Amino acid sequence: xxxxxxxxxxxxxxxxxxxxxxxxxxxxxxxxxxxxxxxxxxxxxxxxxxxxxxxxxxxxxxxxxxxxxxxxxxxxxxxxxxxxxxxxxxxxxxxxxxxxxxxxxxxxxxxxxxxxxxxxxxxxxxxxxxxxxxxxxxxxxxxxxxxxxxxxxxxxxxxxxxxxxxxxxxxxxxxxxxxxxxxxxxxxxxxxxxxxxxxxxxxxxxxxxxxxxxxxxxxxxxxxxxxxxxxxxxxxxxxxxxxxxxxxxxxxxxxxxxxxxxxxxxxxx
Amino acid sequence: xxxxxxxxxxxxxxxxxxxxxxxxxxxxxxxxxxxxxxxxxxxxxxxxxxxxxxxxxxxxxxxxxxxxxxxxxxxxxxxxxxxxxxxxxxxxxxxxxxxxxxxxxxxxxxxxxxxxxxxxxxxxxxxxxxxxxxxxxxxxxxxxxxxxxxxxxxxxxxxxxxxxxxxxxxxxxxxxxxxxxxxxxxxxxxxxxxxxxxxxxxxxxxxxxxxxxxxxxxxxxxxxxxxxxxxxxxxxxxxxxxxxxxxxxxxxxxxxxxxxxxxxxxxxxxxxxxxxxxxxxxxxxxxxxxxxxxxxxxxxxxxxxxxxxxxxxxxxxxxxxxxxx
Numbered sequence: 001x002x003x004x005x006x007x008x009x010x011x012x013x014x015x016x017x018x019x020x021x022x023x024x025x026x027x028x029x030x031x032x033x034x035x036x037x038x039x040x041x042x043x044x045x046x047x048x049x050x051x052x053x054x055x056x057x058x059x060x061x062x063x064x065x066x067x068x069x070x071x072x073x074x075x076x077x078x079x080x081x082x083x084x085x086x087x088x089x090x091x092x093x094x095x096x097x098x099x100x101x102x103x104x105x106x107x108x109x110x111x112x113x114x115x116x117x118x119x120x121x122x123x124x125x126x127x128x129x130x131x132x133x134x135x136x137x138x139x140x141x142x143x144x145x146x147x148x149x150x151x152x153x154x155x156x157x158x159x160x161x162x163x164x165x166x167x168x169x170x171x172x173x174x175x176x177x178x179x180x181x182x183x184x185x186x187x188x189x190x191x192x193x194x195x196x197x198x199x200x201x202x203x204x205x206x207x208x209x210x211x212x213x214x215x216x217x218x219x220x221x222x223x224x225x226x227x228x229x230x231x232x233x234x235x236x237x238x239x240x241x242x243x244x245x246x247x248x249x250x251x252x253x254x255x256x257x258x259x260x261x262x263x264x265x266x267x268x269x
Numbered sequence: 270x271x272x273x274x275x276x277x278x279x280x281x282x283x284x285x286x287x288x289x290x291x292x293x294x295x296x297x298x299x300x301x302x303x304x305x306x307x308x309x310x311x312x313x314x315x316x317x318x319x320x321x322x323x324x325x326x327x328x329x330x331x332x333x334x335x336x337x338x339x340x341x342x343x344x345x346x347x348x349x350x351x352x353x354x355x356x357x358x359x360x361x362x363x364x365x366x367x368x369x370x371x372x373x374x375x376x377x378x379x380x381x382x383x384x385x386x387x388x389x390x391x392x393x394x395x396x397x398x399x400x401x402x403x404x405x406x407x408x409x410x411x412x413x414x415x416x417x418x419x420x421x422x423x424x425x426x427x428x429x430x431x432x433x434x435x436x437x438x439x440x441x442x443x444x445x446x447x448x449x450x451x452x453x454x455x456x457x458x459x460x461x462x463x464x465x466x467x468x469x470x471x472x473x474x475x476x477x478x479x480x481x482x483x484x485x486x487x488x489x490x491x492x493x494x495x496x497x498x499x500x501x502x503x504x505x506x507x508x509x510x511x512x513x514x515x516x517x518x519x520x521x522x523x524x525x526x527x528x529x530x531x532x533x534x535x536x537x538x539x540x541x542x543x544x545x546x547x548x549x550x551x552x553x554x555x556x557x558x559x560x561x562x563x564x565x566x567x568x569x570x571x572x573x574x575x576x577x578x579x580x581x582x583x584x585x586x587x588x589x590x591x592x593x594x
Contacts, residue, residue: 018270019345020435022357024386034383042371107367110428113331114384115356268333268352 025115035116035124043132047094054089055136058082061202062144071148074204079144080228081202083158084165084221086136088197091170092221093190095129099177100186103266112267122174122259129173130166137162141228154231157241164248165224169197171255172220178262197221220251270345271306272436272468273313273330278303278339280325280492299325300336301492310462312469316479316577317489323472324364326489327440330470331361343436359436360385362429364444366413366421374416374424375400375409378431385432392431399427402460403453418445426454433465440472455482476577488581495584500577507575507583511551515542515558516569527557536582540568545579 026034065078102108111121137158145152173190180186200208200216208216216222227244230236278300285294299322307313315323328334330341332348332355341348343358355361369377378399382392400406403423413421426442437458443451461467473479479486480500487497496503515521517540523529531554535542546554551572558567575583 020358022346022354023432023434025357026384026386030389031384034380038372038376038380041373041376102367105367106363106365107369109328109333109361109363109365110368110381111384112333113356113359113361113363114381115353115386116384120384268335 023115026117026120028117028120031116031120032124032127035121036128039125039128040132043128047090047132050094051090051132051136054086054133055139057089058085058136058140059143061085061198062140062147065202066147069148069204073206075148075150076229076232077204077225078202079141079148079150079232080225081198082144083137083141083228084161084201084225085194085198086140087130087133087162087165087224088169088194088201088221090133090136091126091129091166092173092176092197093194095126095170095173096177096180096190096193097187098125098129099174100180100183100190101177103178103186104183108263108267118263118267119256119260122171122263123256126167126170126174126256126259130163130170133166134162145232150232151234154233154236157228157231157236160245161224161228161248164245164252165221167252168220168224168248168255169193171252171257171259174259175255175262178259178266201225220248220255223247223251271342272309272311272344273307273470274340274342275303275305275326275330276340276342278326278329278341279337280329280334281337298492300329300339303339303489303492303494305487305494305497307468307470309468310466311484312458312462312471312482314479314483314486315470315472315489316474316476316486316581318474321489322492323474323489324440325492327361327438327470327472331355331359331438357386358434359438360429360432360434362426362437362439362442364440366425369425369428370414370421371412373410373412374405374427377413377424378427381428382431385434387432395431395433399430402457403427403430404449419447419450422446423450423453426457430457430461433461433467435465435467437461437467437469439469441474442471443473443475443478451478458482476581479577486577488577488584490581490584496580503577503580504575507545507579509547510545510575510579510583511548512571512573512575512579513544513546513551513554514571514573515544515567516540517542517566518568519566522563522566525557525561525563527554528563545575545583 062078062082069075069078141155141158142152145155172193176189176193177186180189196219200219201221205213205216223244227241230241279302280300282297282299284296303326315326317323325334329336332352335352336349343355346354346358348355372380375396379392379396382395387395400409403426405424405427408416408420413424416424422445429437429439443454458469483500485497485499486503487494521528521532523532531544535544555572557563558570
């Protein structure tokens with residue numbers, strides 16, 4: 001061919017009848033599973049040291065506060081706050097960093113040139129990061145119960161708290177990472193979010209000024225913390241636990257939807 | 270019908286506001302009215318130095334970047350209107366591997382196959398086939414970021430091959446590769462072309478590679494196609510010229526009139542002069558510098574037939590950034 005100099009600008013419309021058939025797209029669930037598997041193995045290689053850091057940080061906080069807090073309400077919120085902090089560290093902070101880095105380094109191009117639904121990439125990565133928090137959260141919660149002599153009989157609530165708080169925080173982390181204009185800002189937002197989860201989650205709510213209390217109400221991890229804290233009661237108020245988890249779920253759906261939108265926006269410019 | 274038809278493509282990156290202390294970056298017209306056709310079964314090259322606009326063009330072909338104006342049709346599909354179809358028509362190898370770096374080679378290839386729509390069993394079978402074909406079998410369990418640059422590039426190339434597509438768009442596929450890996454890449458490309466008529470659009474700034482593997486080349490400079498032909502056809506444009514390189518021991522003996530006369534035509538880089546001259550003038554220049562005081566000042570000289578680099582320069586391109594390796 002010659003560079004078709006002077007050729008009439010194409011209208012862009014061709015008879016679609018002569019067009020080659022399109023290869024099938026990847027379907028949502030298999031693609032999600034593939035991303036999940038890949039992310040989990042990535043995380044296993046790259047994130048194990050960080051997971052230790054997250055767990056030791058939470059256990060350290062509990063050990064420190066043990067000298068100050070003497071059982072009761074405060075002990076419950078320290079243990080549940082420290083447990084959910086592990087989720088915030090990995091799902092919010094590390095995922096924000098990951099997506100920020102992926103976007104800055106051109107890594108999103110890889111996914112954007114594959115016929116994969118955006119939701120599969122975001123949900124797969126979020127699910128992988130959330131499930132990676134499971135061992136650390138369980139270890140922290142059990143250690144906390146032992147340290148503060150809290151009953152472990154309702155600790156199974158973690159099985160609901162983890163995925164729901166995980167979804168809410170991972171969605172938030174992914175959205176922050178994908179929306180931040182620069183990689184450093186994504187990292188900063190992730191760190192700030194985790195600090196907020198630390199300060200607002202671990203410290204007992206009743207000792208806080210009103211303004212901070214509102215900020216606490218806005219943070220999705222708070223509802224996970226509250227649900228878990230309530231379960232340490234010998235006779236938990238299951239309606240309240242359910243309501244807290246409901247808020248977590250709603251925020252989770254919302255933040256994952258925002259993250260999916262953010263991915264779509266970041267992948268095609 | 271061409272596999273890939275680009276018509277009058279324009280893409281301008283907006284001016285960047287200067288930060289404190291940094292100058293304002295002006296708007297850049299990265300694609301400035303590009304028109305070209307790529308036919309079925311061709312290995313079509315985009316040759317030009319860094320910053321010429323090759324990658325911008327490729328990113329528009331793959332639906333990653335929306336053109337300001339113009340048309341792109343791939344296998345009969347309008348990609349300006351439907352950029353999302355690109356992923357179902359072509360396999361793309363970008364310059365970055367960030368998304369795959371922490372995965373093992375096997376998992377990176379298999380996952381990419383799954384995301385390209387293959388079923389679990391198909392993806393595993395194709396993964397093994399591609400890995401064997403490219404000679405990556407010893408590296409399957411290693412994470413990409415633990416591999417050398419060339420090996421990592423080859424693993425990324427494997428991810429572009431899995432889930433066969435009729436068009437492959439490869440952005441500098443052989444960067445950092447040793448000759449064995451390069452051969453594996455070109456053998457894999459040739460096999461797909463022979464067996465299934467696969468078409469390849471390839472970005473390169475390596476002139477030797479361009480001469481040896483490409484069927485046709487579009488030479489790109491400052492967002493424009495300045496020439497498009499077979500490598501042989503392009504070289505014919507400058508076939509009456511030869512390249513004379515002179516390396517002086519210390520400084521050129523400008524007191525010799527013949528040398529002084531050559532100075533204006535020379536492209537100088539340190540002690541090295543590069544001249545593009547008609548054959549008869551080159552012959553007399555060689556005679557002049559290989560005798561008397563000029564020869565005493567001469568360290569080395571070479572006389573060569575033109576390469577694609579000479580074509581590029583003759584067409585007014587900037588030489589910097591083209592690689593001869």
